[in-house]
Amino acid sequence: MARVRRTRFLFFYAEDRGFLDVSELLRGEARAKTVQQLYAISILTGQEHPITASDLEALLAIPCEDWVDCAETPQLADFARDGLIVSEDGRPELAELRRRDEQLDGSGWSLYGALYHSMSRWRDIDVELEERTQVSDQLVAEVAEKVIARFGRPPPHFHAIDGALDVRELPLVDADGGLYRALARRRTTRVFAPGSSLGEHDLAQLLYYVFGCHGYLEVADGVVGLHRTSPSGGGLHPIEVYPLLVSVDGYEPGIYHYHVGQHALELLERLDPAQAAALADHFTCGQFYFKSANALFLLTARFDRTFWKYRHERAYAVVLLDAAHLSQTFYLVCADLGLGSFFTAAVNVANIDARLGIDGFSEGALAVVGCGVPSREESFLNPEFLPYVPRETQA
Ligand SMILES: Cc1cc2nc3c(=O)[nH]c(=O)nc-3n(C[C@H](O)[C@H](O)[C@H](O)COP(=O)(O)O)c2cc1C
Incomplete structure (x- = not known):
């Protein structure tokens, strides 16, 4: 007997699939048949698994609030391995799934936020780009045509409201x-x-004016809101930054953590320059151009900080939007410093x-920004936007 419980962090969906029946095809009849495939999605593993109607029935017969004893069948072992149930089995993979189940249950994760986060945690994705900085305009146009051939044209670049009550042209402004x-x-x-490198002063300025703390507010005992140069849902500022320094004057290449309270870098892992560049490449899914940046900044969220206050379906979006605001501030400070930047x-x-030793759910990575001394070389990787003046330019 195994002691088990169904996880609450489980979704089911069904997909109707058409296929050609081979036996009918052999009789000369080509009719599409439809079969329904059921899937179970485990938030614990971030995987979906095809299941049968009898699997579904067996799963639903296991309660998610109480532990029960079940016969150790191969079906039960599959359910446990796939994170559809949790068990008291001490094997490390199963113990880890149970730990995640209990962690999610005890935290403020909304079920839908957890589903999306779990299913979008990319691992070892490589976009398999050919490593070059120059391609002909003709090739760029051919690639665009291929995309259009496949998906059609995108919705129009400017959007006008049909049936607006009035249209009033605004004065053209030129701010300095x-x-x-x-x-x-x-x-x-x-x-x-x-061969370029980032100066320590630029690194310090960037970290302080993008991620640094410029004020605080003690809301209650042990509840402190922070003020950064970007806004944050609830003033909670859950986003942490881990600089991956590739070439910074006077700093060993490696992975660091920015201690906001101290405005200090904590060294987590030493790397040689080639290792740092390789990691930059791997973390950004093989977007080869980013490994030539002087520094990358891995943005993580301490979800449990935001979810302490916000436990609703929009809370996950709040965390993503926090990261997005910091990214824009990062771009602006880099622009002011004359550095090239990316998100x-x-x-x-x-x-x-x-690599950071975080579990992905109490704290997890979201995105990467990076910067460096820009090359003067023109490249299709840095497309040149033509100037646009409203009502004067045709675009
Ligand atoms: C949410 C978001 C995701 C992005 N992801 C990538 C990416 O994966 N790779 C990349 O090279 N650029 C990425 N970018 C940068 C955009 O490609 C870039 O902003 C866009 O091409 C417009 O260029 P601009 O920033 O110079 O105006 C991303 C930007 C945003 C806001």
Whole structure:
């Protein structure tokens, strides 16, 4: 007998699939048949598994609130391995699933937020790009045509409301000053100067003005809200930053953590420059251009900090939006410093979590930003946007 409980962190869905019946085809009849395939999705593993109607029945017969004794059948062993039930089995993989189940149960994760997060934790994804910085305009156009051939054209770039009550043209404005210069310069950079490095002063300025703490508010005993240069849902600031330094003057390449309270870098792992670049490449799913950046900044969220206050279905979006705000501030400070910068959501978050030794659910990686001395070389990787003036330019 095995002592088991169904996990609450489980979803089911059904998909109707059409296929050609081979026996009918042999008789000369080509009729599409439809079969329904049931799937069980385990939030604990982030995997979906095809199941039968009798699997579903067997699963639903196991309660999720109480532990029960069940006969140790191969079906039960599959359920446990796939994270559809948890058991008291001490084997490390099963114990880990039970730990995650209990952790999720005891935390403020919304079921839908946890489902999305779990199913989108990329591991070892490689976008398999050919490593080059120059391609002909013709090739770029051919690739675009292929995408259009497959998916059609995208929705139009400008959006007008049919049937608006009135349309009033606004005055054209031209603002000046440092903020507006930084906004005008902001762009994504994917080609960095070979052999360059980032100065310590720029690194410190960047960390302090993007991720640093500029104020605090004690709301209650042990409840402190922080003030950064970007807003944050509830003032909780759950986003942590782990600099992956590739080439920074006076700093060993490696993985660091930015201690916001101390404005200090904590060294977590020493790397040689080649290892640091390889890790940058792997973390960003083989987007080869990012490994030439001087520094990458792995953004994680301490979900349990935001979910302490917000336990609803929008809470996960709040955390993602926090990271997005920091990214824009990062771009602007880099623009002001004359550094090239990027943001990428195509990230092997599960690999980053494993490397940082975080579990992905109380704290987990979300995205990566990075910067460096930009190359002067023109490249298709840094497409040039043409200037646009409303009502004057045709685009
Ligand atoms: C949510 C988000 C995800 C992005 N992911 C990637 C990415 O995976 N790789 C990349 O090269 N750029 C990425 N970018 C940068 C965009 O490609 C870039 O902002 C866009 O091409 C417009 O260029 P600009 O930033 O110079 O205006 C991302 C930007 C955002 C906001």
